[in-house]
Amino acid sequence: MDFDFDSEQNDLREAVRGLLTRVYGDSESRRRVTTAEPGFDDKTWSRLAEMGILGLPFAEEDGGMGAGPVEVAVVAEEIGCVLAPEPFVEAVVLAGGLVAARGSAAQRSELLGALAEGSLLPAFAHAEPGTRWTASAAAVTATPDGDGWSLTGVKEPVPHGARADVLLVSAVVEGGTGLFLVRGDAAGLTRTGYRTHDGGRAASVRFAGTPAEALGEGGDATAAIERALAEARIAYGHEAIGAMDTALRTTAAYLKTRKQFGVPLSKFQALTFRAADMYVSLELARSVALWASMVADAGGDVVSAADRSRLQVSRASRHVGKEAIQLHGGIGVTAEYSIGHYTSRLTAIDHVLGDGDWALSRLAERVSDHETVDPLGAPYAG
Amino acid sequence: MDFDFDSEQNDLREAVRGLLTRVYGDSESRRRVTTAEPGFDDKTWSRLAEMGILGLPFAEEDGGMGAGPVEVAVVAEEIGCVLAPEPFVEAVVLAGGLVAARGSAAQRSELLGALAEGSLLPAFAHAEPGTRWTASAAAVTATPDGDGWSLTGVKEPVPHGARADVLLVSAVVEGGTGLFLVRGDAAGLTRTGYRTHDGGRAASVRFAGTPAEALGEGGDATAAIERALAEARIAYGHEAIGAMDTALRTTAAYLKTRKQFGVPLSKFQALTFRAADMYVSLELARSVALWASMVADAGGDVVSAADRSRLQVSRASRHVGKEAIQLHGGIGVTAEYSIGHYTSRLTAIDHVLGDGDWALSRLAERVSDHETVDPLGAPYAG
């Protein structure tokens, strides 16, 4: 058992931090980038590709770096620290992860290679209006059509769905939920993009007999989707940890410099104790987030570990996000200052793939299955 | 709409406060009384009878004072303020209330008259080991036996069940739950009394073919029990408000006098803010407790109002009870100082007839039945 990052992981962190701090160290530059289309910086995306980040978790034969969940965690945390708007978790971990898990050799080679090079942006079109977080599709259906398939229905919100070059789409098939590839220029595809509150992008994606290609051998992909969602939830956990870390440091710095009633705010014990409680929430969540990535690395029950991470990170995100604003006072709710953007992003992460109460419900259903939780034993140690 | 006590109610409060403060103003004297049997002070019980308190809510023709829920609330709050161990809510509101609601004229006259005079202590034997708060019986059964009935089974814990002169017992009958009277000297009755953590008394009560008399006309009394429990929950709410009020005042006084690091604790903002939050909890709970008594007075939906009071008072009781100890520090957990006894009593009240989570479950089941809650309208205004 070892909670230390190795030197290669530390080097990776330094490299990513160096790049992202240069671009987004000043929160105004992030605001500029997220205001313009496509909501992130193409040049930074290319630099991430050059550094190997966009192929990080993929097999070398698919054009990737063959790295593991811990390296993904390192990158996601650095993304979170500066709220970099580049869709690393969305494109690489989630959409890329599904291709890696279910794609044919040809699909993997084509899509993951291009993703790793930064020349192709994939998005996972899965959520459907009116339902909540689930691993299956209900409103979009797939029907065989010649050699391929044809999709009908609406997916929304699809993160980066308007800009994506290729969509991975979950759809109802006989026997469950299948996964399909839809090219951005496919006929019968209508995409309406918009900004999300955290400066990101999402879209309504309409399929009207849209031609699609089955991912890999087809068939029910519910378990693979569940697993890919779990890996994305874990990665988002690290992005949230990075964001909370910055939010707490920003808040502590503000308390030291801002004066009220003739003294710095840090002289008010009621405020400093609340900052201490934020630290407690953050560190406890960090422990579970790190552990969940280690479970993934060890081949353990990644779905359960992701739920545990999601619950702890969600609770911490709300606590830290709210308190960071409150301890700042009025400036905290302005778009001109950084802290509110952190709360906005934490709120988005919290809701995109399942919030804390949702994760808790899943954990509660299984709480009688075990007497105690052994984080180093079954089912987590693989 | 009027939230003011009238002058008679204020006089009642002063009279009860005067009596109880003389006896229990010093917390050591309460400790002495609760250590000895029967756990309360017979002389004070007699004085309460002389003042009319023990017949307060009963009809004048039954030997009572004909007062309403607000007068009961006033007395219960004063009981709570000094943690007077006399079983006012248990004997008068709950056991007496059941007799008043369901007893025959003869039973009412005999039992309520003697209760009002202080010469007879009734107790409601209702809880059964292994189940939770419910209005029906499951483990004690009643079978017809000649002119009367015969009871078999165990009731526990029964507050003041060992000392009681007469027991009101809920038992399974055909078609529901019936109510029965069992005299303290009945054959086949085994009572084992013990102290409860708050200094009160309870008992295990075993019926082995114990002769019993039906209360009133017999039949299913579930609704009457539900209503009597609701009235007792509301009264306990006021007892808890009184206890919290004293706990908060004691804590505030301690913060002002206790010095640490050379200054009074009241100089530590993190502590005074927590005292402020205790005040918020207390006043919000007080509002609902008062309202619930007004609903009872107006003939509104007393069961729902009692659940609402129970939820709010339970949350406040835990908050205030825990914080009162924590803000005191070490002395707060000693039996020699008063504050821990307040927390103990608040914990007992919280669990005797249904805790906050239990009340919330009941409210949650009905939350979709209405768009909004109008405290001055249906179903509360009667």
Add this chain to the structure above:
Amino acid sequence: MRLQLSPELEAFREEMRTFFTTQVPQHIRDSVAARRHVSKEHYVETQRVLHAAGLAVPHWPVEWGGRDWTPLQRHIWREEMQLACVPEPLAFNASMIGPVIAAFGDQEQKERFLPGTANLDIWWCQGFSEPDAGSDLASLRTAAVRDGDDWVVNGQKTWTTLGQHADWIFCLVRTDPTAEKKQRGISLLVFPMDSPGVTLRPIELIDGSFEVNEVFFEDVRVPAENLIGEENRGWDYAKFLLGNERVGIARVGSTKRLLAQAKEHAREITADGRPLSEDPRMAARIAEVENELLALELTALRVVANSADGKPHPASSVLKLRGSELQQAATELIVDIAGPLSLASSAGEGSDVPDWARVATPEYLNHRKVSIYGGSNEVQRTIIAGSILGL
């Protein structure tokens, strides 16, 4: 102790309810119900409808449009207004400068300002907060120096809500920098926002809205007759003004409406094959907020029922504190009900996400302000600990 309203008050409540739901234009109330930002025109139109019926400034002196109502009547008026999704009369006019001018202004000022203030012919904004003051309002630095018949104002205000719509500003300025206590030496000046030397910079909030502004004063000349009340007594007027109508700040009616919407939305969302409203934990969460809100409403009623003698009820300090927490809890609840749909905050035409889910997160983020503005919750705790508990 009596639960029921008297027949007269029942009739009063019914009268208010009928008026608000039939006389205030439906499209304006729909807009409030949908939690869209209320436009200047909607504010003005509504307040004029209300004022024409004597319902805009009932708490003012009768000669200026007041109604001599009891605190309970005013409470019912406000609750019914919120429940009916009626935009309330502009606080800066109705609750702030209006009552101050009525109480401390001279006759000429009353005649000049009060009718237009009640009818929202003049849109007022508030010049109190400053960048370096925050909760420590009294440390303000904007200065007014007497020059002949004028005051010359220099300095900066911030958090000036809806200042972009304002015709006039009421402004705390330091007129005696030598005063011993910082609370002394402050005066209250009023002047048009288009006075030379006044510039306004809107501040974008985290939900993308523009509600507050910075206002800069550079040698703004204000005629001496625009001083309200006595010179150097501005702090007293500010306290009077901020203490006004503390009950309304609980915003019970408004939060009730949010909660009713939350219930409705929970029925529209499917989770695990059934309506989210039937999930026991979601139902419990809604029921708990509902009970907290009941407790707040009853506390507000206790305060209004007992404040007829003019002394503030101690529990009134609870209202702002818990009122803001419950507004925030309700907006958070709606975001959680929206779930993944809450991402679609700027969706437009062509989106299947319902409007309520689109506005959920922006509203939630925007509502972080309610525990900061108008006396932060930390200030409220300080008041409770100090004034009530004596700590």
Add this chain to the structure above:
Amino acid sequence: MRLQLSPELEAFREEMRTFFTTQVPQHIRDSVAARRHVSKEHYVETQRVLHAAGLAVPHWPVEWGGRDWTPLQRHIWREEMQLACVPEPLAFNASMIGPVIAAFGDQEQKERFLPGTANLDIWWCQGFSEPDAGSDLASLRTAAVRDGDDWVVNGQKTWTTLGQHADWIFCLVRTDPTAEKKQRGISLLVFPMDSPGVTLRPIELIDGSFEVNEVFFEDVRVPAENLIGEENRGWDYAKFLLGNERVGIARVGSTKRLLAQAKEHAREITADGRPLSEDPRMAARIAEVENELLALELTALRVVANSADGKPHPASSVLKLRGSELQQAATELIVDIAGPLSLASSAGEGSDVPDWARVATPEYLNHRKVSIYGGSNEVQRTIIAGSILGL
């Protein structure tokens, strides 16, 4: 980063588990599992069993019984001990005075005290807190004045845990009242509890138990050789001692056991015709505490895994704070599961209420202390705000 324990550590864990569950008498472990108070005899018997196997003081220097284990081994040792319901070696001996004497005592003191301290032949108690000191430990007033070869001690200590069983006391005394800082001028003396002039008064706690005591000193003569370390450096030793084994204070294993019991009890109680464990809200409450506990355990593991270099890990401050909160949450959960049965706290023979429900509320009330004793949670927040956040 690696989740799995090495094969050696897996074997170590198995070895500990086997020892604790087979070599420590079952009746003692049953008593702990039932959450009854552990008697003096049970403490002594257990510690001797452990010490005979080299498992009582593994963190001491090897020559005095230590094992030279890594922090992770010590963590596993402690966790398995708690999970197996083994009463831990007496903290006053094993974690407090033992390590201090080993580090700062002279050779004669080591030989005189350490063997008996490890084997619990000497039962130590702690004389640190005083009635007027509380969290401000350094303001202690008990004084020792040199008189020939003796120190003469006068004053009073309080919160002396299990002092009623103690043979010896280690005591902070003021030896230089003229020292500039109150932290200076304090020394550490040890002396028998039956020394003339020592009297002990047990303090009843709110659960009716007797755990803590007041100890009074009236002209107690203590030979000079009973001074540990250097004169006037007692504060350093106290800090050394209180900083010792901060990880153990999280009490993860013990809370895990409570939570496992809570699950079991929830299956035994019927609510609305089904086991309480199947109530979705009760299940969620248990699952939430369980996840919080997982987070705490992982944080403890991070701390031990990273503290090999001797520097305390910043997150270690979290352990006492959240550890005490979770102990309290678990005891509260059990009271709530017991429901009305929790009233029957002093039931004896003839009661149908199960033992676990009888002890539930007394344990809950008793556990209010864990956020107060041993550095209150307010002290922990002060440390986090100050040392970690620099506030």
